[in-house]
Amino acid sequence: MAKVIAFTNNKGGTGKSTLCANSAKITAMTGARVLVIDMTSQTTSSSLFLGEIEAIEEADTILSILKKRPDKHIEELVYESPKGIDVIASHVSMAEAVTQLSAMQMGKEGALKREIDRIVNDYDYIFIDSPGDLNELTANALVPADKVLIPTRLNRTDFQCTETTIRFIKEAEAFIGARQTKVIINMLDDRYLPSGIWSASHTGKLYGLAQKTFSDVLSPVTIPDSADIRTAFDRGLTLVEYKPDGEAAKRIKELVKCEVISE
Numbered sequence: 001m002a003k004v005i006a007f008t009n010n011k012g013g014t015g016k017s018t019l020c021a022n023s024a025k026i027t028a029m030t031g032a033r034v035l036v037i038d039m040t041s042q043t044t045s046s047s048l049f050l051g052e053i054e055a056i057e058e059a060d061t062i063l064s065i066l067k068k069r070p071d072k073h074i075e076e077l078v079y080e081s082p083k084g085i086d087v088i089a090s091h092v093s094m095a096e097a098v099t100q101l102s103a104m105q106m107g108k109e110g111a112l113k114r115e116i117d118r119i120v121n122d123y124d125y126i127f128i129d130s131p132g133d134l135n136e137l138t139a140n141a142l143v144p145a146d147k148v149l150i151p152t153r154l155n156r157t158d159f160q161c162t163e164t165t166i167r168f169i170k171e172a173e174a175f176i177g178a179r180q181t182k183v184i185i186n187m188l189d190d191r192y193l194p195s196g197i198w199s200a201s202h203t204g205k206l207y208g209l210a211q212k213t214f215s216d217v218l219s220p221v222t223i224p225d226s227a228d229i230r231t232a233f234d235r236g237l238t239l240v241e242y243k244p245d246g247e248a249a250k251r252i253k254e255l256v257k258c259e260v261i262s263e
Contacts, residue, residue: 001121002033002116002124003124003260004120004125004126004147005023005125005145005146006130006141006142006144006145006147006148007019007020007023007130007148007149007151008131008138009150009162009165010132010138010165011152011162013132013153014152014158014186015153015187015223015229016129017040018229018233019151019184019252020045020127021045021129022229022238022239022252023127023255023260024036025083025085025239025240026253026256029084032124032125034086034124034125035086035087035088035119035125035126036049036086036087036088036129037087037088037112037127037128038089039094039097039131039141040094040131040132041095043090043091043092044129044233045090045129048236048238049087050081050087050089051236053089056089058091058093059071059072060072060089061091062088062090062097063094063096064077065112065115066137066140067103067104067111068103068104070111070115074088074118075122083238083241086123094137098135098136101136101137109175110143111140112141116144117144126144128144128145134164134165134168139172142176142179146179146180147179147180147181147182147259148169148179148180148182149181149182149184149259150162150165150183151183151184151186152183152184152185153188154185154187154203154210156206159209159210181217184219184221184259185210185222187223188207188223188224188225189224189225190222190224192207193207219258221254221255222251223251226247226248228242228243229248239252240252
């Protein structure tokens with residue numbers, strides 16, 4: 001039975017999609033059967049694994065199952081990526097899915113889980129790349145998730161949105177049960193860490209605030225701010241394809257070992 005990992009945050013630009021996609025690729029490299037479900041209108045994960053996705057019809061994307069009466073079932077939407085991962089593609093019109101789900105009187109939060117249940121034994125890991133809004137789509141990502149990873153940058157605005165996301169998850173637990181949750185400091189220059197030369201700066205002190213604010217849900221693994229991540233994506237590559245021995249790739253491998261495959 002697959003372990004389902006959802007990446008989310010009530011804030012755009014925290015690196016959810018790049019962390020999700022790169023973590024999925026690294027996990028697949030262990031020999032695991034991996035599926036990525038893209039629920040974002042930016043289609044970042046879909047594009048990275050499938051290339052140009054403009055030719056994919058809306059009916060062949062995640063949109064077709066997020067409704068009261070699905071047009072298709074999830075197993076009909078699976079695309080095989082040459083990168084060794086299966087993908088359920090997203091669509092630029094994901095806002096339409098929110099409308100579709102809102103129109104459902106009952107069970108709208110479980111639309112995705114009902115479909116995942118059909119294929120849960122076909123994979124070892126399912127990664128969900130969810131949007132930067134706390135709406136019906138995010139709820140659908142949380143319901144099937146065994147673990148929720150929340151990337152955040154080292155600034156107060158991101159912290160506030162991360163706290164809002166955690167509250168959203170906690171409130172949902174009354175209906176869906178407890179979810180393992182971890183906050184990941186992303187895009188961090190290591191010089192701001194306690195052992196770094198800038199640890200005494202304002203930004204450096206924010207790391208201490210993060211430790212206090214997120215306490216036991218803060219992952220010990222931080223992801224560096226690296227041009228390699230952006231350059232790899234621009235070239236249609238995951239980080240381990242572009243620069244497998246770089247520091248950013250090493251750190252995401254550590255994240256996968258610590259937060260994905262350790263349990």
